Amino acid sequence: DAGVTQSPTHLIKTRGQQVTLRCSPISGHKSVSWYQQVLGQGPQFIFQYYEKEERGRGNFPDRFSARQFPNYSSELNVNALLLGDSALYLCASSLVSVGTQYFGPGTRLLVL
């Protein structure tokens, strides 16, 4: 079975631009969560989606948005990029909303 996949692996953007990150969960997993990991820190929770509905949102500005599609894949959108948005963005999936989560390899975003 394929694990959680994310695309792209790396991305370079300039301040003010918009970015879309994509995540495909493990087959059969209905819960997808997004985390931001700044260098030297632990992952910080951004969103959780379960059965295409938002189940939680972390302490991030409205510039961050996400959605989950009928096939349970997910997109994270970040508008009006700031230098401080540079980070590794991790997606994690689980079978149910209370299950063990499995992380994808992440998308490394650099904002110049």
Next chain:
Amino acid sequence: GENVEQHPSTLSVQEGDSAVIKCTYSDSASNYFPWYKQELGKRPQLIIDIRSNVGEKKDQRIAVTLNKTAKHFSLHITETQPEDSAVYFCAASRDTNAGKSTFGDGTTLTVKP
């Protein structure tokens, strides 16, 4: 919201020694506490977890203990090996929902051969 503090930030041990990493949490409603290992350039991987109805859990060389009263939990690695070198993260969440976890800032463990 939940706050998780993790200590130490770096830990260096000799091969074969034990390593202990400690975390404290603030939300008394948290009831699920996973530990992740993240090797350089790789994704975090779950190594062990514990729920609040259990005080200790063991898996070969790895064990986790939980003190709900004091709101702290610890990771114990015995007989460390060089391949145990990595960054270890603790996390906490409510309703055993790992998908909404609050993470500590990590401990960089170095095992010297």
